[in-house]
Structures are given as C-alpha cells and as structure tokens.
Amino acid sequence: MGKPTGFMEYNRQTLKERVPQERVKDWSDYTVPLSDEEVSKQGARCMDCGVPTCQTGMELEGATTGCPVNHLIPEWNDLVYRGQWKEALHREHIMNNFPEFTGAACPAPCEGACVLAINEPAVAIRTVERSIIEKGFAEGWVVPEPPKTRTGKKVAVIGSGPAGLATAAQLNKAGHYVTVFERSDRVGGLLTYGIPEMKLPYDMVMRRVKILEQEGITFITNTEVGKDYPVSSLRSDFDAVVMCGGATVHRNVDVAGRDLEGIHYAMDFLHSNTKSLLDSNLADGQFISAEGKNVIVIGGGDTGTDCLATAVRQNCRSLVQFDVYDQKGALRDEAGNPWPQYPKVHxxxxxxxxxxxxxGHDPRAFAVMTKKFVGDENGAVKEVHTVNVKLKIDEQGNRIREEIPGTEKVWKADLVLLAIGFSGPEQGLIQQLAVETTAKSTVKAEYGKYTTNVEGVFAAGDMRRGQSLIVWAINEGREAARECDRYLMGSTVLP
Known part of the structure; x- marks a missing residue:
C-alpha cells in the first residue's frame, strides 16, 4: 500500500501544533491541519507489509497494540496517497463510526504496531485518519444516512460516551428505534466533559451527534436512569437495553490529609471547567480555578496532561506533575518491550x-509517591509530602515500590488534582437491574457476546471492561449492537 519507496523518501510528519505561548491564551484546538499534499506523503509512507499488524487490535503485556476496531489502515493510506479522498473516507467509516474522535484523542496503538516502527518512525496513522474525516466534513461528504426501513423494535442505550454512541449508531442502521439516555446536560460523556476543549472541541462532538439525530436517534439529556427515569419504565418501554455508562468511580489516594480543601479529582476539575466554558465562556465562575495557585497533578497519564493544559490556561502560579514511574528512555527496550507491543518510551x-x-521546564517529577497532605489553619491544603520510590519484584513476583531513604520532599500546593484513573462503574443502576458483576465491580458480560444475566440487557465499553481507550469503547459498542440486533431479530445484518 502507498508508494513502494515512500517510507524511504518522506519523513514522518504529524499534525502541526500552534505555538505553546500563543495557544495557552485560548481554548481553541491546539493542532493545525496539514495540507492535502503533506497528508498524501504520509499515506505514501505506508508499506505493502503483507501482514498489517496496525489494524489488528490485541492486548500484549497489559497494553493495547494495533487497532481494536480493525481499521482498514493500509487501504485508506493508499487511497489518500492516490488522491482518492472520498473513497478513503468510505473505507474509514466501514470499521469506525467516529474517526474524528479517535483521530483527536486516541493514543494510537496502531502506530506502535506499525511494521515500519520496527526500525523507523511509524506511519503517522492518526494524522491521516483525522485528516480524512475533516476533509469529509469540509467537502460535505459526511451526511445523514437514515435506515430505509424500521423494525419496530425499541432499544434504550444508557450513556452517550463513545460506547453508547457507537451502539446507538449501529442499532439505528439496523432499523431499530434507539433512545440514548444521558444524565449530564450535554451528549458525549467523557468525550464532552472528560477531554478539554483544546484537545477535542465540543463542536466536533455535536457535529456528529446532529447527524445521528437526523438519522433517527433520540437523545434524552439531564436524565439519570434509575433516578429520573425508573427502571420499571425502562423494561416496559423498550425491547432491549444496552448499558454503556462507563467506569466513573474515581481511584483515590489513601494518605493523611486527603479530606483537606483544595484536593479534587481531576475529572471534577476538567468537567467543571468545560461546563463553565461552554455555558458562559467561564464568566459564571462555576469551576475549580487554578488561577494564582501552586498546582500539583498526581498521575502521569493523559488525564494528568489534560489537567496541566487546563491549569496553564487558568494562569496558575506553578505546576508540577507527579509520575510514580521512572522516566522512560527515548527508545523502546528491545528485550523488555519488543515490537509490536505498545512502545514504552518517554x-x-x-x-x-x-x-x-x-x-521554563518540563513539569514532571518521576518516581515520586505521595506520603501525606498538610493543611493550613483553615483546613486548606498547603503542602504535599513525597518520597522517591523504585520498583522491585518480590519473591512472589509481585511488583512493589520501595521507598528510597533521604529522598523525602515537601512541595507547596494550593490545588491538588488526582488523575490516577477509575476503579470501575457506579453500582446504583447495576443493582436496580439486578445485573451480575465481576470481582472488579464491572458488569459481567462476556467479550464478544455482551449479554448479562438479565434477559434483554447488554453491556459494553468501560462499564463492562473497566477503564480503557476510546477505540475499545467504539469496538465494544459496535459489537454489542450486533449481538443486541441478533437477540431482537434472530439474526443480524451488522458486522
């Protein structure tokens, strides 16, 4: 696929970025599109590698490698290289309902599995993916495609994140009447309130939601099933239910001083900022503010990074990000982290x-573990006490973190943001539906089948698998829709 010698002729190029000093003054998308010619060259770098490991998603050593939705990556790379953009868009949509979401916010495990990445910079797959869909919208190629006939069956989808939206889109294609319930005031779940505006603009979410509405899907916001809408009505009004409520129970830190004022979960910080931004351009003041504060972000993942970007835009005084892991090297460890595993690099x-x-410096502090929070006379956090740690394997093979004597440190802090992930789904609705759960508190439903112990009730996405990637949520939403369609009709037309 692509140009046979493209990978030798062209260097990897991803989306351009606006200058950091300028983009932190606003909340607009921090990236800048490439030209058609530049994207074409990136498509040309895709090799006819025989076994396209980029498009086969799997988990190796606890991390995703390859694309969970089995995107037809070599095909649309080749089509873009040849200038056949509309056909590339068609091939992109075959396996992924929302390439704009993954193009903006997926960590691109496909690139880690790219054959070229064995000894060269990987093909810029995510950049090509997003470029195709954005051109599709710009050219008016992305239009509503409502089903030609209806089955008369009604399905309730609970949650409007990527899993819920993918489930709804596919079931609607099969001709069912689909209603999506969202407890927040806006559709999108963590796409809307968990990813900041400059990384995944809300207009991008609503652009797709409007198309889904025009295709016949009904969205009901400000409605929590089991609270605002009774479970009894859910079971009587719909022929099937698909639970896509996500994994929204925060992981906590069990250290002294946790209850001090000024310590917040990262998602509460991000949610309040985005809501206030969309409601009033922050004029209402209804958000957790970092302005003038010494901010510490605990957690080295994507959510922690989003907190950094938000705190900078709120004009914080200082900013530090704790990562409990050691700083990784610039190149993958070929012995401990071989291709095609997701590359663990800095x-x-x-x-x-x-x-x-x-x-003036990278905000991260590596191999740091929080020991306690200390407050002032008013009960507000003023310090975070830490110690450096090193990872060791004990005699039973367990990974433990051993404190390093003499590395204790005290950090000033007026605002602490906990960005250490989620432990599982909330249990209220699960219990009301009498759905069985696993030892990890997720809904018990076999991958590939998605059926729960309750007749006609399915589960997909983080609510079933635990905290994961947007692309896994889309994968599960599509597959759960297939199994739900099979349940309703006896057979299925869905992939």
Whole structure:
C-alpha cells in the first residue's frame, strides 16, 4: 500500500501544533491541519507489509497494540496517497463510526504496531485518519444516512460516551428505534466533559451527534436512569437495553490529609471547567480555578496532561506533575518491550509542552509517591509530602515500590488534582437491574457476546471492561449492537 519507496523518501510528519505561548491564551484546538499534499506523503509512507499488524487490535503485556476496531489502515493510506479522498473516507467509516474522535484523542496503538516502527518512525496513522474525516466534513461528504426501513423494535442505550454512541449508531442502521439516555446536560460523556476543549472541541462532538439525530436517534439529556427515569419504565418501554455508562468511580489516594480543601479529582476539575466554558465562556465562575495557585497533578497519564493544559490556561502560579514511574528512555527496550507491543518510551505531550513554555521546564517529577497532605489553619491544603520510590519484584513476583531513604520532599500546593484513573462503574443502576458483576465491580458480560444475566440487557465499553481507550469503547459498542440486533431479530445484518 502507498508508494513502494515512500517510507524511504518522506519523513514522518504529524499534525502541526500552534505555538505553546500563543495557544495557552485560548481554548481553541491546539493542532493545525496539514495540507492535502503533506497528508498524501504520509499515506505514501505506508508499506505493502503483507501482514498489517496496525489494524489488528490485541492486548500484549497489559497494553493495547494495533487497532481494536480493525481499521482498514493500509487501504485508506493508499487511497489518500492516490488522491482518492472520498473513497478513503468510505473505507474509514466501514470499521469506525467516529474517526474524528479517535483521530483527536486516541493514543494510537496502531502506530506502535506499525511494521515500519520496527526500525523507523511509524506511519503517522492518526494524522491521516483525522485528516480524512475533516476533509469529509469540509467537502460535505459526511451526511445523514437514515435506515430505509424500521423494525419496530425499541432499544434504550444508557450513556452517550463513545460506547453508547457507537451502539446507538449501529442499532439505528439496523432499523431499530434507539433512545440514548444521558444524565449530564450535554451528549458525549467523557468525550464532552472528560477531554478539554483544546484537545477535542465540543463542536466536533455535536457535529456528529446532529447527524445521528437526523438519522433517527433520540437523545434524552439531564436524565439519570434509575433516578429520573425508573427502571420499571425502562423494561416496559423498550425491547432491549444496552448499558454503556462507563467506569466513573474515581481511584483515590489513601494518605493523611486527603479530606483537606483544595484536593479534587481531576475529572471534577476538567468537567467543571468545560461546563463553565461552554455555558458562559467561564464568566459564571462555576469551576475549580487554578488561577494564582501552586498546582500539583498526581498521575502521569493523559488525564494528568489534560489537567496541566487546563491549569496553564487558568494562569496558575506553578505546576508540577507527579509520575510514580521512572522516566522512560527515548527508545523502546528491545528485550523488555519488543515490537509490536505498545512502545514504552518517554513522550512529551501537548500539556507538558505548554507547561514547559510557561515555566521554563518540563513539569514532571518521576518516581515520586505521595506520603501525606498538610493543611493550613483553615483546613486548606498547603503542602504535599513525597518520597522517591523504585520498583522491585518480590519473591512472589509481585511488583512493589520501595521507598528510597533521604529522598523525602515537601512541595507547596494550593490545588491538588488526582488523575490516577477509575476503579470501575457506579453500582446504583447495576443493582436496580439486578445485573451480575465481576470481582472488579464491572458488569459481567462476556467479550464478544455482551449479554448479562438479565434477559434483554447488554453491556459494553468501560462499564463492562473497566477503564480503557476510546477505540475499545467504539469496538465494544459496535459489537454489542450486533449481538443486541441478533437477540431482537434472530439474526443480524451488522458486522
């Protein structure tokens, strides 16, 4: 696929980025599109590698490698290289309902599994993916495609994140009447309130939601099933239910001083900022503010990075990000982290670049573990006490973190954000539906089947698998829709 010698002729190029010092002054998309010619060259780098490991998603050593939705990556790379953009868009949509979401916010495990990545920079797959869908919208190629006939069957989808939207889109294609319930005031779940505006603009979410509405899907917001809408009505009004409520129970830190004022979950920080931004351009003041504060973000993942970017835009005084892991090397460890595993390498993401531009240095402190929080006379956090740690394997093979004597440190802090992930789904609705759960508190439903112990009730996405990637949520939403359609009709037309 692509140009046979393209990978030798062209260097990897991803989406351009606006200058950090300028983009932190607003909440607009921090990326800049490439030209058609530049994207074509990136498509040309895709090799006819025989076995396209990029498009086969799997989990190796606890991390995703390859694309869970089995995107037809070599095909649309080749089509873009040849200038056949509309056909590339068609091939993109075959396996992924929302390439704009994965193109903006997926960590691109496909690129880690790219054959070229064995000894060269990987094909810029995510950049090509997003470029195709954005051109499709710009050219008017992405239009509503409502089903030609209806089955008369009604399905309730609970949750409007990527799993819920994918489930709804596929079931609607099969001709069922689909209603999506969302407890927040806006559709999108964590796409809307968990990913900041400059990384995944809300207009991008609503652009797709409007198409889904025009295709016949009904969205009901400000409605929590089991609270605002009784479970009894859910079971009587619909022929099937698909639970896509996500995994929204926060992981906590069990250290002294946790109850001090000024310590918040990262998602509460991000949610309040985005809601206030969309409601009033922050004029209502209904958000957790970092302005003028010494901010510490605990957690080294994507959500922590999003907190950095948000805190910088709120004009914080100082900014530090704790990562409990050691700093990784620039190149993958071929012995411990061989291809095609997801490459565990040191990365500098957009939020870290912005923090470095604002304060003159990378904000991260590596191999740091929080020991306690200390407050002032008013009960507000003023210090975070830490110690450095090293990872060891005990005699039973368990991974433990051993404190390093003499590395204790005290950090000033007026605002602490906990970005250490989620432990599982909330249990209220699960219990009301009498759905069985696993030892990890997720809904018990076999991958590939998605059926629960309750007749006609299915589960998909993070609510079933635990905290994961957007692309896995889309994968599960599509597959759960297939199994739900099979349940309703006896057979299925869905992939």
């Amino acid at each position: 990365r500098v993401e957009y939020g870290q670049k912005e923090a470095a531009a604002a304060f």
